[in-house]
Amino acid sequence: MAAPVQRWSCVGKRWVLAYIDGGSRHGRGAAIGFTSRRKRGQSSVAQQPLVTAQKSRKGEHEWAAVVGLEIHAQISSNSKLFSGSQVHFAAPPNSLVSFFDASLPGTLPVLNRRCVEAAVMTGLALNCRINKKSLFDRKHYFYADLPAGYQITQQRLPIAVNGSLAYSVCVGKKPSQVSTKTVRIKQIQLEQDSGKSLHDEPRSQTLIDLNRAGVGLLEVVLEPDMSCGEEAASAVRELQLILQALGTSQANMAEGQLRVDANISVHHPGEPLGVRTEVKNLNSARFLAKAIDFEIERQIHELENGRKILNETRSFDYKLGCTMPMRDKEGKQDYRFMPEPNLPPLLLHDTASLPPGADPQQVINIDWIRERLPELPSETREKLIQQYGMLPEHSFALLNEVGLLEFFQNVIKETRAEPKKVTSWVLNIFLGFLKQQNLTVNESPVTPSALAELLNLLDRKAISSSAAKQVFEELWRSKGKTPSQIVSEKKLELMQDQEALERVCHTVMEGHPQVVMDVKRGNPRAINKLIGLVRKATLSRADPTVIKKILERKLSS
Amino acid sequence: STALKQGHITPTELCQKCLSLIKKTKFLNAYITVPEEVALKQAEESEKRYKKGHSLGDLDGIPVAVKDSFSTSGIETTCASNMLKGYVPPYNATVVQKLLDKGAVLMGKTNLDEFAMGSGSTDGVFGPVKNPWSYSKQYRGKRKQKAHGENEDSNWLITGGSSGGSAAAVAAFTCFVALGSDTGGSTRNPAAHCGVVGFKPSYGLVSHHGLIPLVNSMDVPGILTRCANDAAIVLGMLAGHDPRDSTTIQDPVKPFTLPTLADVNKLCIGIPKEYLAPELSSEVRSFWSKAANLFESEGAKVIEVSLPHTSYSIICYHVLCTSEVASNMARFDGLEYGHRCDINVSTEAMYAATRREVFNDVVRGRI
Numbered sequence: 001m002a003a004p005v006q007r008w009s010c011v012g013k014r015w016v017l018a019y020i021d022g023g024s025r026h027g028r029g030a031a032i033g034f035t036s037r038r039k040r041g042q043s044s045v046a047q048q049p050l051v052t053a054q055k056s057r058k059g060e061h062e063w064a065a066v067v068g069l070e071i072h073a074q075i076s077s078n079s080k081l082f083s084g085s086q087v088h089f090a091a092p093p094n095s096l097v098s099f100f101d102a103s104l105p106g107t108l109p110v111l112n113r114r115c116v117e118a119a120v121m122t123g124l125a126l127n128c129r130i131n132k133k134s135l136f137d138r139k140h141y142f143y144a145d146l147p148a149g150y151q152i153t154q155q156r157l158p159i160a161v162n163g164s165l166a167y168s169v170c171v172g173k174k175p176s177q178v179s180t181k182t183v184r185i186k187q188i189q190l191e192q193d194s195g196k197s198l199h200d201e202p203r204s205q206t207l208i209d210l211n212r213a214g215v216g217l218l219e220v221v222l223e224p225d226m227s228c229g230e231e232a233a234s235a236v237r238e239l240q241l242i243l244q245a246l247g248t249s250q251a252n253m254a255e256g257q258l259r260v261d262a263n264i265s266v267h268h269p270g271e272p273l274g275v276r277t278e279v280k281n282l283n284s285a286r287f288l289a290k291a292i293d294f295e296i297e298r299q300i301h302e303l304e305n306g307r308k309i310l311n312e313t314r315s316f317d318y319k320l321g322c323t324m325p326m327r328d329k330e331g332k333q334d335y336r337f338m339p340e341p342n343l344p345p346l347l348l349h350d351t352a353s354l355p356p357g358a359d360p361q362q363v364i365n366i367d368w369i370r371e372r373l374p375e376l377p378s379e380t381r382e383k384l385i386q387q388y389g390m391l392p393e394h395s396f397a398l399l400n401e402v403g404l405l406e407f408f409q410n411v412i413k414e415t416r417a418e419p420k421k422v423t424s425w426v427l428n429i430f431l432g433f434l435k436q437q438n439l440t441v442n443e444s445p446v447t448p449s450a451l452a453e454l455l456n457l458l459d460r461k462a463i464s465s466s467a468a469k470q471v472f473e474e475l476w477r478s479k480g481k482t483p484s485q486i487v488s489e490k491k492l493e494l495m496q497d498q499e500a501l502e503r504v505c506h507t508v509m510e511g512h513p514q515v516v517m518d519v520k521r522g523n524p525r526a527i528n529k530l531i532g533l534v535r536k537a538t539l540s541r542a543d544p545t546v547i548k549k550i551l552e553r554k555l556s557s
Numbered sequence: 558s559t560a561l562k563q564g565h566i567t568p569t570e571l572c573q574k575c576l577s578l579i580k581k582t583k584f585l586n587a588y589i590t591v592p593e594e595v596a597l598k599q600a601e602e603s604e605k606r607y608k609k610g611h612s613l614g615d616l617d618g619i620p621v622a623v624k625d626s627f628s629t630s631g632i633e634t635t636c637a638s639n640m641l642k643g644y645v646p647p648y649n650a651t652v653v654q655k656l657l658d659k660g661a662v663l664m665g666k667t668n669l670d671e672f673a674m675g676s677g678s679t680d681g682v683f684g685p686v687k688n689p690w691s692y693s694k695q696y697r698g699k700r701k702q703k704a705h706g707e708n709e710d711s712n713w714l715i716t717g718g719s720s721g722g723s724a725a726a727v728a729a730f731t732c733f734v735a736l737g738s739d740t741g742g743s744t745r746n747p748a749a750h751c752g753v754v755g756f757k758p759s760y761g762l763v764s765h766h767g768l769i770p771l772v773n774s775m776d777v778p779g780i781l782t783r784c785a786n787d788a789a790i791v792l793g794m795l796a797g798h799d800p801r802d803s804t805t806i807q808d809p810v811k812p813f814t815l816p817t818l819a820d821v822n823k824l825c826i827g828i829p830k831e832y833l834a835p836e837l838s839s840e841v842r843s844f845w846s847k848a849a850n851l852f853e854s855e856g857a858k859v860i861e862v863s864l865p866h867t868s869y870s871i872i873c874y875h876v877l878c879t880s881e882v883a884s885n886m887a888r889f890d891g892l893e894y895g896h897r898c899d900i901n902v903s904t905e906a907m908y909a910a911t912r913r914e915v916f917n918d919v920v921r922g923r924i
Binding site: 099102103104105106107108109110111138140142143144147148149150206208336338341342343344362 | 627628636641646647648650765766767768769770772773774800801802803804807880881883884886887888889890892893894904905908
């Protein structure tokens with residue numbers, strides 16, 4: 001296995017570019033910065049001096065962590081994978097359940113074409129080989145939210161295999177020091193989601209909601225090519241962007257449309273891989289990174305203290321920030337896999353293998369889908385960099401917020417301002433306002449045209465940049481007003497009237513003879529004070545460079 | 558159906574006749590549920606159509622029976638198991654719907670082995686089905702000569718199974734067509750026992766949507782009728798692609814017509830040598846060769862053929878059967894429908910007790 005070996009202790013310095021959660025990334029280094037040379041010597045270890053001595057030497061070695069991921073992405077489709085019931089988040093409980101979803105005896109699965117297409121699209125976008133023949137299997141276990149007693153999945157022959165996903169991680173302290181990494185994709189399989197169990201502890205009841213039962217999932221299995229939480233989180237973030245760009249999943253982690261299980265082990269480089277644990281149901285990228293880093297730290301700690309790692313399933317407690325063994329999943333399950341007899345093999349075609357005269361409604365052409373793949377995030381970022389001379393980290397930031405890129409592009413379309421200026425306004429001021437008020441791009445009170453108009457005013461020097469910020473604040477507050485209206489209402493336009501400005505300069509000079517004297521005595525900073533006073537007198541409506549020119553002329557005369 | 562078309566009898570009269578026959582032959586235990594009112598209503602509808610001259614075809618007004626493993630909307634469907642006692646499906650199996658769409662009158666749901674596991678129709682919770690021929694004059698006569706003073710209650714023959722109720726219903730003239738299901742002989746075996754036509758269509762020809770499964774990869778709805786022509790007519794109505802069943806073939810089905818068999822000269826009949834198993838009883842073997850001789854004497858060609866995979870069939874059947882049964886029965890957990898026990902210590906305990914309480918030994922053995 002080509003698991004990259006990385007010094008675990010360097011992780012603290014690493015900074016993820018595809019960032020996870022605004023503001024949380026700073027200072028995290030200190031929290032997870034980990035030294036592998038721990039002090040041991042608790043009583044239990046002291047009883048075994050020999051072993052401890054060996055461990056002690058081992059402890060001097062570097063530890064390498066190996067992380068693999070299983071990601072479940074809910075397919076964005078109108079109906080479920082094998083039934084006609086609708087797919088909606090937060091619908092009234094058990095309102096979207098067909099007879100098949102409730103596993104009434106005699107009902108049969110009928111494969112949803114849209115879900116197959118979504119799997120093919122995702123497979124192609126992730127550089128997978130699409131299997132022209134794939135099979136469905138039953139995976140058995142008894143659980144209240146799995147009404148049939150088995151899940152239909154693709155265990156033997158999945159729809160797509162052998163892909164790769166490129167993602168970027170920041171390696172240095174500067175955001176521009178990006179390193180591109182690749183994680184191999186083992187397979188993508190189609191499977192059914194389960195229902196939801198709601199445990200009512202006080203009444204010791206379990207309530208079942210089958211709305212989610214049978215929704216199509218893409219299980220994406222990432223090979224253990226990652227070595228820390230940040231890498232895993234960036235890979236997941238990139239996958240999320242790809243799924244969203246394809247439209248194959250909304251991939252909203254908070255709504256459970258993207259769920260991640262992580263397999264984690266640690267070992268010494270050059271030695272065989274360690275025993276792995278699985279951390280289940282991670283529903284945010286931040287928790288994913290935290291859980292993985294905690295688990296790596298825990299495993300190293302266990303091993304250095306002479307204990308063993310159990311091959312177990314653990315859950316992450318986000319409140320305590322630690323992982324714990326899961327009670328109900330203890331023990332090896334025998335899933336009794338068997339072929340699903342009610343579904344014939346899933347056959348896909350390419351243009352070469354398409355049977356003549358085939359009904360296009362009955363066949364799926366891989367080539368046809370490939371030709372219609374939308375632009376992927378990596379391509380979009382490359383374009384932004386090429387087209388607008390944008391910094392890589394800015395291209396990441398634009399794609400990281402839903403709708404932000406579209407907003408940016410709409411502003412660019414309508415303004416004469418420099419792309420760099422637009423980037424800076426969108427990423428600093430606009431995004432800053434959104435974050436501050438916890439709004440999405442769609443909820444913004446400022447439209448792209450309004451910002452474009454504002455930037456135009458700025459571009460032709462009709463207003464100063466500080467006035468522009470004032471206008472923006474006003475735009476944010478009062479919907480419906482145009483920037484020009486605000487400018488004229490608040491009299492924010494730059495003074496174009498040279499004579500009037502000269503009069504103001506004159507008045508200021510007369511009012512502050514002491515400062516004028518300072519300038520004349522050769523104090524270079526004194527003129528700035530005069531400029532400031534003039535700007536104040538004009539309510540910031542004058543261009544400082546123009547003021548400076550007038551003042552200089554007047555002072556030298 | 559000619560009689561119906563010509564008005565010799567009305568669908569309602571026919572329905573009432575069959576209903577009274579069902580009552581008279583109640584001791585056969587062929588039916589589990591007889592929805593009398595529904596049947597009469599369907600017959601009435603059919604009668605209206607005949608009066609208007611809008612008959613839906615050959616099946617309009619014809620009394621049919623359906624094995625109690627096919628889902629019938631609004632009519633209890635038990636699979637002869639306590640697990641599904643009281644379970645009323647909210648939908649019709651495709652084959653049931655097709656029969657009703659053609660105007661057939663549903664007389665009732667017929668008895669079977671629990672979850673169709675068996676070949677005697679003796680292992681259902683509603684008791685065994687008795688073969689109508691047990692009450693024939695010839696058989697009664699034979700019995701009397703052989704053994705006097707035997708308990709009248711044990712004085713009956715089995716129907717074979719698992720679709721024994723359907724076979725008995727047809728044989729007792731309580732309906733003209735019955736649906737059975739056939740996985741490993743469950744239609745053909747009771748048909749043979751009851752002297753009616755039992756037909757297992759090829760897998761994929763007839764939809765099994767709505768048939769409560771035994772072994773999905775072999776289950777096929779079967780047709781039981783009094784004569785081969787009737788079976789062909791019914792097959793023509795049931796066959797074809799069903800969008801609800803992905804295992805049905807997509808190609809359009811050609812209509813079935815049986816050749817008139819005036820001449821068996823052109824027939825070539827194969828006798829698989831592997832079927833001549835040592836376990837075969839001498840009585841059956843002699844009937845078999847008698848039939849072959851009969852064909853031969855009428856000019857048909859009778860040859861020995863070999864089906865070399867025969868010896869694997871039982872093994873394959875058992876592997877598929879036990880594994881698919883274990884899988885298919887997993888849904889009967891007492892949560893969504895069917896029987897649920899009173900134990901509520903934990904979900905697992907509830908599952909275990911529910912299933913222990915209501916599955917019989919055969920079902921549990923196969924799981």
